[in-house]
Amino acid sequence: MKLLRHIIALVIATIAMSAGVAQAQPMPEPTQPGKFAIKKVDFDHIKEVTSNPNNIYYYPKLMKAYNSNDTTLSIEAWRNFYYGYTFQEDYNPFRESVYSNVVEQLYYKQPLSRADCDSIEKYAEKSLNDNIFDMNQMNFFIYVLKEKKKYARAAVRQYRLDRLIAAIMSSGRGTKEEPWVVITPEHEYNIINFLGFVATEHETLDGGIDYIKVQPVAGKNTEGFYFDISRMMEIADLKFPDI
Numbered sequence: 001m002k003l004l005r006h007i008i009a010l011v012i013a014t015i016a017m018s019a020g021v022a023q024a025q026p027m028p029e030p031t032q033p034g035k036f037a038i039k040k041v042d043f044d045h046i047k048e049v050t051s052n053p054n055n056i057y058y059y060p061k062l063m064k065a066y067n068s069n070d071t072t073l074s075i076e077a078w079r080n081f082y083y084g085y086t087f088q089e090d091y092n093p094f095r096e097s098v099y100s101n102v103v104e105q106l107y108y109k110q111p112l113s114r115a116d117c118d119s120i121e122k123y124a125e126k127s128l129n130d131n132i133f134d135m136n137q138m139n140f141f142i143y144v145l146k147e148k149k150k151y152a153r154a155a156v157r158q159y160r161l162d163r164l165i166a167a168i169m170s171s172g173r174g175t176k177e178e179p180w181v182v183i184t185p186e187h188e189y190n191i192i193n194f195l196g197f198v199a200t201e202h203e204t205l206d207g208g209i210d211y212i213k214v215q216p217v218a219g220k221n222t223e224g225f226y227f228d229i230s231r232m233m234e235i236a237d238l239k240f241p242d243i
Contacts, residue, residue, distance in 0.1 A: 050084035093232035097127035179226035
């Protein structure tokens with residue numbers, strides 16, 4: 001059963017890798033997420049603070065701040081928001097909105113009409129309302145908002161994306177000793193794309209670790225990156241025992 005679930009994860013990962021190569025037009029250029037300290041993810045502590053109504057990191061408080069576009073949240077708040085989601089009832093590591101395919105099909109059309117842009121904006125927003133951590137949909141949404149010259153809204157969405165990327169990258173260094181911790185397979189590829197690399201091969205190692213090889217980049221000796229997916233697979237075992 002664990003093997004089948006991981007096969008599902010690998011299928012999702014392969015789709016994500018293919019999508020990254022097949023882009024019809026450039027996605028928004030990522031902005032720098034800022035400097036942050038590397039800190040190991042302590043899920044026990046995150047569960048404690050995000051489930052305590054008296055704590056500043058109580059999950060409903062973080063969700064309210066996120067929805068109100070609060071730009072004062074610390075990187076620690078974003079870390080608790082991202083990793084704390086794994087303790088929420090609706091968390092599904094393989095979650096996919098029914099609207100996501102609609103957006104992708106429209107996005108890869110050439111050229112995009114005004115009606116296409118309107119539809120992408122509509123369905124990308126619906127998709128994100130259903131799956132708030134879908135970074136692919138965030139990118140689509142940012143792109144179309146800029147196309148429609150809605151720069152203020154695009155900036156808000158870009159800020160959210162940058163902070164989520166920063167939260168993930170603050171969990172490690174992408175090395176075997178300090179892998180980045182992610183809560184969904186697609187985020188592995190989102191991070192790789194953000195760093196300017198293209199994934200070429202996916203390998204599952206012992207201990208809930210994924211290793212993703214990347215295409216060589218001039219001036220860099222990076223061969224690949226490591227990701228910790230143990231938390232997502234743990235939840236998959238609990239929520240989908242029959243798969």
